[in-house]
Amino acid sequence: MSAISIRNVWQQYDDNVVLENLNLEVASGEFITMVGASGCGKSTFLRLLLGQEKPSKGQILLDGVPLAAEPGPERGVVFQRYSVFPHLTVLGNVMLGLELQGSPLLGRLLGTQRREARERSVAMLESVGLGQALDKYPHALSGGMQQRLAIAQALVKTPRILLLDEPFGALDPGIRKDMHELLLSLWKKSGLTVFMVTHDLSEGFTLGTRLMVFDKTRIDPQAPGAYGARITYDIPLNSDRLAARAALDALPERITGKLATPDMQGASA
Numbered sequence: 001m002s003a004i005s006i007r008n009v010w011q012q013y014d015d016n017v018v019l020e021n022l023n024l025e026v027a028s029g030e031f032i033t034m035v036g037a038s039g040c041g042k043s044t045f046l047r048l049l050l051g052q053e054k055p056s057k058g059q060i061l062l063d064g065v066p067l068a069a070e071p072g073p074e075r076g077v078v079f080q081r082y083s084v085f086p087h088l089t090v091l092g093n094v095m096l097g098l099e100l101q102g103s104p105l106l107g108r109l110l111g112t113q114r115r116e117a118r119e120r121s122v123a124m125l126e127s128v129g130l131g132q133a134l135d136k137y138p139h140a141l142s143g144g145m146q147q148r149l150a151i152a153q154a155l156v157k158t159p160r161i162l163l164l165d166e167p168f169g170a171l172d173p174g175i176r177k178d179m180h181e182l183l184l185s186l187w188k189k190s191g192l193t194v195f196m197v198t199h200d201l202s203e204g205f206t207l208g209t210r211l212m213v214f215d216k217t218r219i220d221p222q223a224p225g226a227y228g229a230r231i232t233y234d235i236p237l238n239s240d241r242l243a244a245r246a247a248l249d250a251l252p253e254r255i256t257g258k259l260a261t262p263d264m265q266g267a268s269a
C-alpha cells in the first residue's frame with residue numbers, strides 16, 4: 001500500500017481555485033521534489049499535507065486513513081525562513097518539541113523523561129553538526145546553522161513525513177551543498193518520506209527520487225482564479241538518470257523560465 005494517497009484534491013480560497021484535481025500515490029520512503037512558478041500553490045499543497053488546512057474537495061490518506069485534522073507528530077516541517085524561537089538556546093529549541101509532545105499542558109518534562117529528551121536532542125544536534133553550539137542563541141548562528149537547527153527540531157520527533165518549503169533558498173551555494181549532503185544522509189538513515197519545494201530545478205533533480213512540476217495549464221484572462229494548478233510532470237529520478245535528464249531538458253521554457261536558472265553541471269552523475 002502506498003503511504004500517502006492524494007485523491008481528487010482541490011483547494012480554493014473564495015473564487016480563487018489554487019489547486020485543481022490532484023491525484024497522487026506516494027510510497028513510503030520517497031523523496032519528492034516539487035517545482036513550479038511562484039504563486040502556483042506549492043506551499044498550499046504542503047499545508048494540506050501538514051494538516052494545517054483541509055482541502056476544499058477530495059481526500060488525503062495516510063496509510064489508508066484520512067489525515068487527522070491537526071498537524072500530528074508524524075509530520076515535521078521546515079520553512080524557508082528560520083522558524084526557530086529566538087529566546088531559546090539551540091538545545092532548548094530542539095527539546096521544546098519533545099516537551100510539548102510529552103507534556104502538552106505544562107510544556108515541561110521532569111526527571112527521567114527530561115533527561116531522555118535532553119539526550120535525544122543532543123544526539124540529534126550532533127548529527128546535524130551543532131554539537132558544539134548547544135548553549136548558543138539563534139541570533140549567534142549563521143543562516144546555515146539556523147536551518148540545521150530547524151531540521152533538527154523537525155526530526156527529533158521522529159516524524160515519518162518531512163515537509164520542506166524551500167528550506168535552503170536563503171543560503172549560499174557552498175552551504176547549500178553541505179545541507180544537501182546532510183539531508184540525504186538523514187533521509188537514508190531514517191526511511192523518511194520527504195516532500196520538498198524548491199525554486200531550483202537542479203536541486204530538485206539532485207536530491208529527489210521523483211520530481212513534480214506544478215503548473216496552471218488553463219488560464220482565463222477574464223477570471224484569473226477560475227483554474228488551478230495541477231501536477232503536469234511527474235518524473236522518476238531514481239531509476240534511469242539519463243532518461244530523467246532528458247525529460248528535464250524537454251520541459252517547456254514556459255516552466256523552466258519561471259524557475260531559478262538550473263546549473264545542471266554534474267547533474268548526470
Ligand SMILES: Nc1ncnc2c1ncn2[C@@H]1O[C@H](COP(=O)(O)OP(=O)(O)OP(=O)(O)O)[C@@H](O)[C@H]1O
Nearest residue numbers: 013014016018036037038039040041042043044045
Ligand atoms: N489562506 C489563504 N487565503 C487566500 N488565498 C491564499 C491562502 N493561501 C494561499 N493563497 C493563494 O493561493 C495561491 C498560491 O499560494 P502559495 O503560497 O501556495 O504559492 P507557492 O507556489 O508556494 O508560491 P511561492 O513559490 O511564491 O512560494 C496564491 O494566489 C495565494 O494568494
Ligand SMILES: [Mg+2]
Nearest residue numbers: 042043044165
Ligand atoms: Mg511557497
